Amino acid sequence: MDGMAVGESGSIRIGVIGGGQLARMMVPPAIHLGLGISVLAEAEGMSAARAADAVGDYRDPETVYAFAETVDVVTFDHEHVPQEILRELEARGVSVHPRPDALQYAQDKILMRQKLAALGVPVPDWAAVADEAALQSFIDEHGGRAVVKTARGGYDGKGVRVVSQADEVRDWFTALAEDGRGGHLLVEELVDFVRELSQLVARRPSGEMRSWPVVETIQRDGVCAEVLAPAPVADPATLDEAAGIGRTVAEGVGVTGVLAVEMFEARDGRVLVNELAMRPHNSGHFSIEGSVTSQFEQHLRAVADLPLGSTDMTAPAAVMVNVLGGPVEGPMPVRYARVLAEYPGAKIHSYDKLPRPGRKVGHVTVIGQDLAAVRAEAQAAAAAFD
Amino acid sequence: MDGMAVGESGSIRIGVIGGGQLARMMVPPAIHLGLGISVLAEAEGMSAARAADAVGDYRDPETVYAFAETVDVVTFDHEHVPQEILRELEARGVSVHPRPDALQYAQDKILMRQKLAALGVPVPDWAAVADEAALQSFIDEHGGRAVVKTARGGYDGKGVRVVSQADEVRDWFTALAEDGRGGHLLVEELVDFVRELSQLVARRPSGEMRSWPVVETIQRDGVCAEVLAPAPVADPATLDEAAGIGRTVAEGVGVTGVLAVEMFEARDGRVLVNELAMRPHNSGHFSIEGSVTSQFEQHLRAVADLPLGSTDMTAPAAVMVNVLGGPVEGPMPVRYARVLAEYPGAKIHSYDKLPRPGRKVGHVTVIGQDLAAVRAEAQAAAAAFD
Numbered sequence: 001m002d003g004m005a006v007g008e009s010g011s012i013r014i015g016v017i018g019g020g021q022l023a024r025m026m027v028p029p030a031i032h033l034g035l036g037i038s039v040l041a042e043a044e045g046m047s048a049a050r051a052a053d054a055v056g057d058y059r060d061p062e063t064v065y066a067f068a069e070t071v072d073v074v075t076f077d078h079e080h081v082p083q084e085i086l087r088e089l090e091a092r093g094v095s096v097h098p099r100p101d102a103l104q105y106a107q108d109k110i111l112m113r114q115k116l117a118a119l120g121v122p123v124p125d126w127a128a129v130a131d132e133a134a135l136q137s138f139i140d141e142h143g144g145r146a147v148v149k150t151a152r153g154g155y156d157g158k159g160v161r162v163v164s165q166a167d168e169v170r171d172w173f174t175a176l177a178e179d180g181r182g183g184h185l186l187v188e189e190l191v192d193f194v195r196e197l198s199q200l201v202a203r204r205p206s207g208e209m210r211s212w213p214v215v216e217t218i219q220r221d222g223v224c225a226e227v228l229a230p231a232p233v234a235d236p237a238t239l240d241e242a243a244g245i246g247r248t249v250a251e252g253v254g255v256t257g258v259l260a261v262e263m264f265e266a267r268d269g270r271v272l273v274n275e276l277a278m279r280p281h282n283s284g285h286f287s288i289e290g291s292v293t294s295q296f297e298q299h300l301r302a303v304a305d306l307p308l309g310s311t312d313m314t315a316p317a318a319v320m321v322n323v324l325g326g327p328v329e330g331p332m333p334v335r336y337a338r339v340l341a342e343y344p345g346a347k348i349h350s351y352d353k354l355p356r357p358g359r360k361v362g363h364v365t366v367i368g369q370d371l372a373a374v375r376a377e378a379q380a381a382a383a384a385f386d
Numbered sequence: 387m388d389g390m391a392v393g394e395s396g397s398i399r400i401g402v403i404g405g406g407q408l409a410r411m412m413v414p415p416a417i418h419l420g421l422g423i424s425v426l427a428e429a430e431g432m433s434a435a436r437a438a439d440a441v442g443d444y445r446d447p448e449t450v451y452a453f454a455e456t457v458d459v460v461t462f463d464h465e466h467v468p469q470e471i472l473r474e475l476e477a478r479g480v481s482v483h484p485r486p487d488a489l490q491y492a493q494d495k496i497l498m499r500q501k502l503a504a505l506g507v508p509v510p511d512w513a514a515v516a517d518e519a520a521l522q523s524f525i526d527e528h529g530g531r532a533v534v535k536t537a538r539g540g541y542d543g544k545g546v547r548v549v550s551q552a553d554e555v556r557d558w559f560t561a562l563a564e565d566g567r568g569g570h571l572l573v574e575e576l577v578d579f580v581r582e583l584s585q586l587v588a589r590r591p592s593g594e595m596r597s598w599p600v601v602e603t604i605q606r607d608g609v610c611a612e613v614l615a616p617a618p619v620a621d622p623a624t625l626d627e628a629a630g631i632g633r634t635v636a637e638g639v640g641v642t643g644v645l646a647v648e649m650f651e652a653r654d655g656r657v658l659v660n661e662l663a664m665r666p667h668n669s670g671h672f673s674i675e676g677s678v679t680s681q682f683e684q685h686l687r688a689v690a691d692l693p694l695g696s697t698d699m700t701a702p703a704a705v706m707v708n709v710l711g712g713p714v715e716g717p718m719p720v721r722y723a724r725v726l727a728e729y730p731g732a733k734i735h736s737y738d739k740l741p742r743p744g745r746k747v748g749h750v751t752v753i754g755q756d757l758a759a760v761r762a763e764a765q766a767a768a769a770a771f772d
Contacts, residue, residue: 011738028414031436032674034736034748050417050437288418289700292731307727314675314700314753341693345678350420352397362420367700 011036012304015067017058018077019046021351021360022280022296025288026077027051029297035304039077040067047351048077061085068094075257075303076279079106080153097205097256097303098278105253106278109186110151116273119252121245124191124264124272128184132166132173138187139164148172149186156360157222162190191272193264197231197238198283199246202258202298202308209250210298210308212291214242217262217283223358224282226379227320229290230313232371233265241271249276258299260284282322282360287311289347290318290367317371321382323362325355335384339364343381397422398690401453403444404463405432407737407746408666408682411674412463413437415683421690425463426453433737434463447471454480461643461689462665465492466539483591483642483689484664491639492664495572496537502659505638507631510577510650510658514570518552518559524573525550534558535572542746543608548576577658579650583617583624584669585632588644588684588694595636596684596694598677600628603648603669609744610668612765615676615704618757619651627657635662644685646670668708668746673697675733676704676753703757707768709748711741721770725750729767 011034016023019041027050030037040063041052053070056063058081065088068074073095086100098106105112110128117123125142128151129135139146148169150159161169169185176183196219201211213230233239246261253259253276260281262274284295293301293309301308339348343364350362362385366378397420402409405427413436416423426449427438439456442449444467451474454460459481472486484492491498496514503509511528514537515521525532534555536545547555555571562569582605587597599616619625632647639645639662646667648660670681679687679695687694725734729750736748748771752764 011736024417027436028417031410031414032733032735034734034738037436050413050423292733301726306723308730309726310731312731337692340687340695344694345696345698347418347678348420349418350397352420 012073012306013038013071014300014304015040015071015074016048016051016077017064017067017074017081019043019048019052019055020077021047021353023048023051023077024351025280025285025296025349026300029294029300033297033300035300036071037300038067038071040064047353049352059085061088064089065092068092073097073303075299076103079103079278083107095303098259099254099256102254102256103278106276108151109149109154109275110184112276113186115253116249119248121248121252122270122272124274125189127187129187130182130184132170135166135169135185135187139166142189145190147188147190149188151183151186156224157219160222191264191274192267194267195231195233195265196274197233197242197263197265197271198227198281199242199261199263200258200281200284200287200295201243201246201250201261202295202302202311203250203255204302204308205256205305207251208308209247210293210311211243211246212284212287212295212311213313214239214246215283215286221358223322223324223360225322226375227283227286228371228375229286229318229320238265238271245271245273249273257303258284258295282363285349285363286318286320286365288349289365290314315367316369317374318365318367319371319375319378320363320365321378322360323364323382323385325357325359325361326386327357339381339384342384343377346377346381348381398459398692399424399457400686400690401426401457401460402434402437402463403450403453403460403467405429405434405438405441406463407433407739409434409437409463410737411666411671411682411735412686415680415686419683419686421686422457423686424453424457426450433739435738445471447474450475451478454478459483459689461685462489465489465664469493481689484645485640485642488640488642489664492662494537495535495540495661496570498662499572501639502635505634507634507638508656508658510660511575513573515573516568516570518556521555521571521573522552525552528575531576533574533576535574537569537572542610543605546608577650577660578653580653581617581619581651582660583619583628583649583651583657584613584667585628585647585649586644586667586670586673586681587632587636587641587647588681588688588697589636589641590688590694591642591691593637594694595633596679596697597629597632598670598673598681598697599699600625600632601669601672607744609708609710609746611708612761613669613672613706614757614761615672615706616699624651624657631657631659635659643689644670644681671735671749672704672706672751674735675751676700676706701753702755703760704751704753705757705761705764706749706751707764708746709750709768709771711743711745711747712772713743725767725770728770729763732763732767734767 013036024047038053039048039051040054203209216228216231218226260277280295287294364382368374399422410433424439425434425437589595602614602617604612646663666681673680750768754760
């Protein structure tokens, strides 16, 4: 990378598959760093429309291969691109980050549990179950309640159910049977947690890694609602453990780009890995203002194999609050100007998406000296959109 | 603005005439705020190419009128759009900010001097001179040296000369004579200054104004080289005076959007207005990381008549250093990756422009606790591009 030319035609061009808000938020740092960015969006008018140089189906091999020819490295706004397509891209000499060998552990939760166990990373008790009997067995052995997840495809609370009876996921077992490929569901102990944490780490192909301070995440109805940075955790050992887990997973799985390791801090003191995401993550949006290098900038630097930036906080506290679509579908008057007027210190982020109930349409971040004050302001500003 | 819809087709769309780096740097805040942005660029492949939905000549009326029909408000990356075109836009009901009545004072330096005098704003001694005799008279009355400027078209040191003999600008007088419209040159006393300051202020059509802390600018060969924020000025009265001048000019001239008032802090204590710019300005680039609301975000909010954001500093000190093209024209190896590696806390901004000697191709900003340390780091990072 030494001696890389900068200039109208000399920049590295990064291709992002997926036109959602994660791709949208990669565009500003690409502009600032002088990196080219092209998005393959699923449809016209998506969140990342400003950089959507291509529109097409990421499940169609020819569409993806053609897109890859227009960029220097391919990365993702989501984790759904089929393995076969990713492996074919690599076979054709395309740089793909994260690589399919790593991404599979974000695409299949059972594979992920197996890998984490192999790496010695602490996880909740779990099992891959092929039928209701095996599932009921696990439930009975774990206090009568458990969390069941589909192995593939879930996000923002979808594909996750807390159950006490195995027949509560009969439809999922039916779907597996109909699939023909069979498969298992993932069942996990229902962890009694004090808080949920997220450890974000970025890693380059050359191996350099940088971690952000671990953050606390607050979920509502299975969807991220608030993020407190840094996590107001009393015990420094917990912070060290979270950071260590982040690095172990990033290296052990061979992730490149940004990795988010979501964890439970259990009441009994255990720190247990819940989920992995191999892309910029909701828990990292605070970093746009709250970190010297945002997760979006860092993701671009990492996948382009450029040196990583400082992950220091820019202020003692940063809080992000999500803005979701309200109870009524369709364009709704949003008191946007009121929020801007009443909260001149709050940073508003709109994803330019049509509001549907519960859909992520933006977020608000406030940074400052005191976590409680910053949190109150961010909550109030986000609520003012309702 | 209350009840403004946000959503895929509900956002205000801002049109920027001019495809340079100022337009380029307006794109990230437009993305974050969910505002539409379209740039009318002079040519393909300019700095703001990512948002250049139109390419054409801003001096061609039909090009500009057609562009204006695609946006809700028109603003500028430069101040060269002819008055006749701007007035016709307004006659056609197009929102133009800043308005031609204000912009004329950035387009014509003699008009500017006259207006500032009428507002009672302190300026260097000056005169509009129609010939060498009048010019030599002024020079002789002001210690044998003076600054001569063309009334229109100068920037980054062009159209400005320090002279002791009137014949040193004979070519400019000749050009005026050949122009047919006649006209005058502007001559000003050569101010013995301690430092140069820049006061940035944003103003909305509704009248709301917010000012950034006054900054110190350091020029080299007539081009901005460094900006120190806030200005390390010993006397609080100077800060107050600069802020007051900024507001007086913004209101008195009726500027909307961002206004930069460049001033001299003279050795005899006078604070004197040197130049006005009615657009985001080099002296405000520090605000991308150094201010809660950057000048670019603020400019969009102001021209869209949205409430303005806080201009508080995000850290005690911010220093921006420009990166200029080196001595050799054409694409050159730039030690980009080295700068990223050696200065992980420095924020690099590339304008994706072909480096020509002395051309602004990017800048570096560092924020932190101590001005001297921040300045040293920013200088070193910018120098590492050479």
